[in-house]
Amino acid sequence: MTALPTAGPSERAQRYALIDCDVHVIPPSVEALLPYLADNWREYVTHTAFKGAGETSYPKNVATSARPGTAPPNGVPGSDLAMLREQVLDADGLERAILTCTYAVESIHNPDAAAAMAAAVNDWQIAEWLDKEPRLRASLVVPSTQPELAAREIERVGGHPGFVQVFLPVRSEAPYGNRRYHPTLEAAARHNLAAGIHFGGSPGNPPTPSGWPSYYLEEYVDMASIFQSQVLSLIAEGVFERFPTLRVTLIEGGFTWLPAWMWRIDKEWKGLRREIPWSRRLPSETIREHMRLTIQPVDAPADPRHLQQIIASLGSDDLLLYASDYPHQHAAPAGGTPSGQPAVDDSLGLILPETLGRKISAENARAWYRNL
Amino acid sequence: MVLAQEAPRVAQRTAVAAIDCDIHITTPKHETLSKYMPARWRRHHETFGLRGHSGAGYPRMNPNAARTDSWPPNGKPPGSDLPFLQYQLLDTWGLQYGILNWTIGAGAQLNQEYGAALARAANDWQIEEWLEPEPRLRASLVVPFEDGELAAAEIDRLGDHPGFVQIILIARTAEPLGRRKYWKMYEAAVRHDLPIGIHFGGAGGSAITGAGWPSYYYEDHAGMPPSLQTQLVSFVCEGVFEHFPTLKVVLIEGGMAWLPPLMWRLDRAWSLLRDEVPHLKRLPSEYVREHFWLTTQPMEEPHGRREFHQFLEHLDMNDRLMFATDYPHWDFDAPDAALPARLSPELERMIMAENARALYHL
Numbered sequence: 001m002t003a004l005p006t007a008g009p010s011e012r013a014q015r016y017a018l019i020d021c022d023v024h025v026i027p028p029s030v031e032a033l034l035p036y037l038a039d040n041w042r043e044y045v046t047h048t049a050f051k052g053a054g055e056t057s058y059p060k061n062v063a064t065s066a067r068p069g070t071a072p073p074n075g076v077p078g079s080d081l082a083m084l085r086e087q088v089l090d091a092d093g094l095e096r097a098i099l100t101c102t103y104a105v106e107s108i109h110n111p112d113a114a115a116a117m118a119a120a121v122n123d124w125q126i127a128e129w130l131d132k133e134p135r136l137r138a139s140l141v142v143p144s145t146q147p148e149l150a151a152r153e154i155e156r157v158g159g160h161p162g163f164v165q166v167f168l169p170v171r172s173e174a175p176y177g178n179r180r181y182h183p184t185l186e187a188a189a190r191h192n193l194a195a196g197i198h199f200g201g202s203p204g205n206p207p208t209p210s211g212w213p214s215y216y217l218e219e220y221v222d223m224a225s226i227f228q229s230q231v232l233s234l235i236a237e238g239v240f241e242r243f244p245t246l247r248v249t250l251i252e253g254g255f256t257w258l259p260a261w262m263w264r265i266d267k268e269w270k271g272l273r274r275e276i277p278w279s280r281r282l283p284s285e286t287i288r289e290h291m292r293l294t295i296q297p298v299d300a301p302a303d304p305r306h307l308q309q310i311i312a313s314l315g316s317d318d319l320l321l322y323a324s325d326y327p328h329q330h331a332a333p334a335g336g337t338p339s340g341q342p343a344v345d346d347s348l349g350l351i352l353p354e355t356l357g358r359k360i361s362a363e364n365a366r367a368w369y370r371n372l
Numbered sequence: 373m374v375l376a377q378e379a380p381r382v383a384q385r386t387a388v389a390a391i392d393c394d395i396h397i398t399t400p401k402h403e404t405l406s407k408y409m410p411a412r413w414r415r416h417h418e419t420f421g422l423r424g425h426s427g428a429g430y431p432r433m434n435p436n437a438a439r440t441d442s443w444p445p446n447g448k449p450p451g452s453d454l455p456f457l458q459y460q461l462l463d464t465w466g467l468q469y470g471i472l473n474w475t476i477g478a479g480a481q482l483n484q485e486y487g488a489a490l491a492r493a494a495n496d497w498q499i500e501e502w503l504e505p506e507p508r509l510r511a512s513l514v515v516p517f518e519d520g521e522l523a524a525a526e527i528d529r530l531g532d533h534p535g536f537v538q539i540i541l542i543a544r545t546a547e548p549l550g551r552r553k554y555w556k557m558y559e560a561a562v563r564h565d566l567p568i569g570i571h572f573g574g575a576g577g578s579a580i581t582g583a584g585w586p587s588y589y590y591e592d593h594a595g596m597p598p599s600l601q602t603q604l605v606s607f608v609c610e611g612v613f614e615h616f617p618t619l620k621v622v623l624i625e626g627g628m629a630w631l632p633p634l635m636w637r638l639d640r641a642w643s644l645l646r647d648e649v650p651h652l653k654r655l656p657s658e659y660v661r662e663h664f665w666l667t668t669q670p671m672e673e674p675h676g677r678r679e680f681h682q683f684l685e686h687l688d689m690n691d692r693l694m695f696a697t698d699y700p701h702w703d704f705d706a707p708d709a710a711l712p713a714r715l716s717p718e719l720e721r722m723i724m725a726e727n728a729r730a731l732y733h734l
Contacts, residue, residue, distance in 0.1 A: 063644040174584035175591075207582040208602040211547045215609050217645045218548070221638050222582065222605055225598030228630075229581035232595050236588045254637055259679070260629035261597075263672035268594035271703060272433055275590050284675075299637035301686065309682045310633070315675070331640040 016342045016354075016361040019372060020097040022198075022251050022294045022323035023088055025138075027052075027103060027124055028079035036120035036127070041113070052117050055107035057169075057200025059216060063329055070327035077327035081132060088326045089135050092343055095362060096372050098164060099129060099138040100198055100251060106144050106169055107202035114143035115153065122157050130162035137372065139167040139196050142184065145203060151183040158191035164369040165194040169201025170226045170253060175233030185239060189246040192370045194292075197230055199223050199252035224299075227253035228261050231287065235265065238278035240290045247368060248291045252325055255293040256301075259313035262287060288316045292368050294323035295347055295360065297330040304335060304349050311350075320360045321368065322347070388720060390707045391728040392470040393667045394571075394624050394696035395461065395509075397451045397502065408493035416486055417493075424480040428575030430592035434702045442700030450700035454505060461699045462508055465707050468725060469734050472502060472511040473540050473571050473624060479517035480542065480574055487516035491526050495536075503535035510732060512540035512569055518576075520556030527557065531564030537732040538567050542574030543599035543626060550603075550610030562616050567665070567731060570603055572596050572625035600626035601634055604664065608638065611651035613659045620731065622665040625698055629672035632686035635660055661689055665731055667696035668723065669705040677713040690719055694728040 027033050030052045034042050044050055058065035070077035070087065078084070089097060103121045108114040121141045129136050140163045142150035154166060166188045168176060176185070176197065188195045200223070206212045208222055227250055240246055262284035269283050279286075300307050314320070322344050333349025344361045345351055352360070366372045399405060402421065406414045434440065436450050443449070444456035451457065462470060476494050481487030494514040502509050513536045515523040523539075530536055539561050547553060549570070561568055573596075579585045580592060580599070600623050613619060635657040642649070642656050652659075666689070674680045684690065697705050707724065715723070728734065 063647075064641070170583065172583045175581060175586050176583075178584075178587060203584075205584055206578045208548060209543070209578055209580045209582065209599040210545045210549070210576050210602055210606075211578050213548045213602065213606055213609070214551060215645075215648050217641055217648055218602070218605050218609050220641050220645065221634070222598075222602045224634070224637055225601045226582035228598055229583050229586070229591075229595055232591050233581075233583075233586050236586065236591050254633070256633035256636060257630060259674075260627075260633065260672055260683070263629055263674050263679075264597065264627055265594045266675075267670070267673045268590060272590040272593065275433055275588055297637070297640065299633060299640055301632070301636045302639075306632075306682075306686050309679075309686075313674070313679055313682075329644065331643045 015093060016344065016358045017095050018092060018322060018343055019362040019365040020088065020092065020094050020324050021249070021321040021365055022100050022296065022325045023084070023097040024078040024325070024327060025084070025099050025101050025125070025129060026076060026078045027121060028075050033117070033120040033124055036123040037116060041116045050113065053104040053107050055104040055202035057102060057202065058328070062216065064220065066327045067329045081129060085133065088324060089133070092324065094135060096135055096137055098369065099125065099136055100167060100196065101125060101139065101141055102198065102200055103141055104202045105141055106172070111143065111146045111149060114146060115149040118143050118153055119156065122153065126157070126160060126162060136162070137164045137369065138162055139165040140193065141167050144168050144184065145173055147181050147183040151187040154184070154187035154191060154193070158187065158193055161371050163193060164371060165196040165249060168195055168197050169203070170197050170199060170223060170230060171201030171203055171207055173203045173205055175230055177233030177235070177237030177239050179237065182242070185243055185246055189243040194247040194249045194369060196249040196251050197227065224254045224257050228257060231261065231291065232265055235279065235283045235286055236276050238276065240286055241278050246290065249321070249368070250291060250293045251323070252294060252296065254297055254299040255295065255320060256299045256307070256310045258293065259310055284315065288319065292319055292321050292364065294321045296323045296325035298333055298348055300333040300349055302334050304333070307348065308350060317356050317359050318364055318367070321365050322361050388707070389468050389725045390465060390695055391725045391734060392461070392467050392697045392699065393694045393728050394669060394698050395470045395472050396699065396701065397472050397474050398449055399497065400448045400452045405490070405493040405497055408496045409489055413486060413489035417490070422477055423482050424477055425482070425575045425577045428580065430589040432589060437702055438700045439702055439704055454502060458506065461697065467508065470509050471537065471732065472498065472509060473569060474498065474512065474514055475540070475542060475571055475573055476514055478514050480576065481516065484516050484519045484522060488522045488526065491516050492529070495526070495530050499533065499535060510537040510734070511535055512538040513566065515539055515557065517541045517554065517557060518546050520554050523557040524560035527560035527564055527566065531560065531566055536566065538569045538622065540569045540571055542571050543596060543603060544574035544578070544580060545576040548602060548606030550606030550608070550612050555615070558612060558616050558619055562618050567620040567622050569622040569624050570600065597627050597630045601630060604634070604660065605638060608656045608659045609649055609652070611649070613663050614651055614653065619663060620665065621663055622667065624667045625669060625696065627670060627672050628666040628668070628687070628693065629683055631666070632683065665692045665694060665727070667694050668710055669696040669698045670703045671705070671710065671712065673712045680713040690722060691727055693723045694731070695724045
């Protein structure tokens with residue numbers, strides 16, 4: 001990789017094909033879901049205090065939750081197709097965008113209500129987004145705390161060619177390697193859908209091993225450590241030995257922590273692997289084969305050279321997937337890149353070699369997701 | 373890590389003076405502490421015993437999590453016999469000093485009055501059986517840390533004893549350690565110029581991950597850094613160091629390679645969310661580099677030596693890394709083999725001894 005100050009615009013400045021692996025949509029209100037609910041649930045929403053999932057991991061007016069200018073008139077960011085076309089698909093010249101919907105199904109404790117709302121959100125994604133815009137693909141929303149029901153929802157709509165992934169909030173009641181979640185993971189693998197573990201979630205249990213922190217800043221920062229626990233669980237439980245075609249995408253949780261995490265869990269595996277005898281390979285090898293990570297937030301160091309070193313320490317050019325995380329906002333990388341650089345370079349604040357730049361921009365996603 | 377100790381391999385390396393910042397001791401038996409308790413708590417100690425947050429156990433892959441050769445010939449548990457510890461650790465490796473970190477669990481007692489009595493007994497036993505007979509040893513003060521006032525009382529009782537150089541807490545607590553319920557304890561720590569040590573382990577009532585209970589000891593053990601990460605983030609975000617500008621915190625046995633990416637993430641997020649924490653006057657990483665120390669064992673081992681040097685550059689805390697063996701535990705780091713890359717003689721001296729000497733006034 002070339003250090004920033006010495007690299008100028010060049011023939012690489014031409015745009016690479018770009019696939020955005022984290023673009024958010026959200027139903028603007030529970031009313032938007034009514035057409036997709038059965039009569040009994042429509043009646044329940046209309047006449048009781050139940051209005052679907054009310055929780056969110058994105059406080060409304062917080063800088064990280066939405067960029068300025070992304071809210072439609074009288075609406076919430078990520079709820080309007082025309083704006084999404086203008087601000088993301090067209091503006092970035094995207095070949096494809098993969099929708100992630102953070103509708104907090106996991107916060108609904110009534111299992112049937114959770115399943116009904118998840119199904120409604122998926123039918124809404126099909127009707128309002130996938131059917132209308134061929135550049136879009138989407139992530140299936142499932143009642144993640146009820147794996148049997150989640151598997152049933154994957155059976156119901158997993159064959160739809162617009163879905164490429166099952167959405168799982170990184171905050172869960174148990175780590176996703178736990179065998180209670182096998183029905184969900186099995187159904188995802190069978191339908192050739194990735195399991196996308198994503199920032200946030202409201203399952204009710206505390207987000208740290210020491211209870212509830214005071215500030216959203218802590219909740220946000222600590223989220224990366226929950227990704228670490230999930231990665232370790234998937235390795236320890238032998239999920240990829242059981243489902244050899246399963247692929248797990250880690251979305252919106254950063255990636256700079258991964259090299260250090262691989263160093264640690266590889267070393268400890270050498271000392272403790274007789275406890276998990278189904279695990280026959282170094283965890284880092286399994287991670288490189290079965291996991292991918294989106295690049296926003298970058299969590300960039302002040303010195304871009306350090307970020308180059310971290311990317312090299314991933315040990316593979318295949319792991320990173322371009323993502324804008326629209327409409328969420330993240331801090332810009334230090335320094336910035338000269339004008340005319342590909343979007344991926346701007347995002348990372350680095351001039352990437354072209355082969356790596358093309359991989360992160362689109363090729364890795366094409367190899368990872370079905371039907372792109 | 374070594375399961376059983378070999379002879380020191382490189383004479384030149386062992387010639388480097390070493391200070392071991394993480395040694396574990398335990399009583400030969402539960403009743404050992406009875407005589408250090410008043411009758412009311414002696415009865416409780418022998419009748420009810422320790423009661424913490426149950427259901428948090430992950431059986432170790434070795435009895436007592438100990439090296440197979442660390443059981444003293446007299447049959448007592450590893451770390452309970454001073455002469456054997458002197459022979460196997462202090463003399464064999466020529467250690468200048470060793471810091472005892474006793475994770476007895478006093479702080480996590482559901483009955484906090486009993487936890488306070490247990491802490492007092494534990495500290496009096498450490499003085500009598502370890503500090504007074506062995507001048508190379510220093511100890512960490514055991515405190516009932518879930519109650520800030522009870523903890524402060526114990527710090528005031530023994531904080532000026534020259535053998536105690538630190539206050540010992542554990543990584544998993546009832547609440548994140550930056551929260552105000554713990555501040556009386558920090559006030560007392562600062563008063564006595566004692567660093568706060570946060571050690572691997574514990575159970576504070578929450579599942580041991582932010583996503584519930586994992587299944588295996590491998591996850592319990594390898595999965596410890598998230599606990600220390602959230603504690604560090606809590607200390608910084610709550611503004612503890614604005615209130616206690618001289619407070620020092622040592623993260624013990626939780627690794628260290630996770631810290632540079634965490635500082636990057638914290639600084640970046642703070643740049644957008646700082647409205648929420650107006651009490652922070654500086655970049656979060658500046659508080660980290662000013663107030664935190666880390667012990668080396670168990671050290672993440674990069675796949676290449678170059679990456680270890682890169683890590684040190686990313687961390688930029690050469691004066692804050694302190695060697696530790698974690699004796700008598702199974703993943704013991706020997707002084708001649710602990711560092712995964714050749715460092716400059718000066719940096720090696722700092723990590724092996726000088727940083728600890730400066731922090732603990734040894």
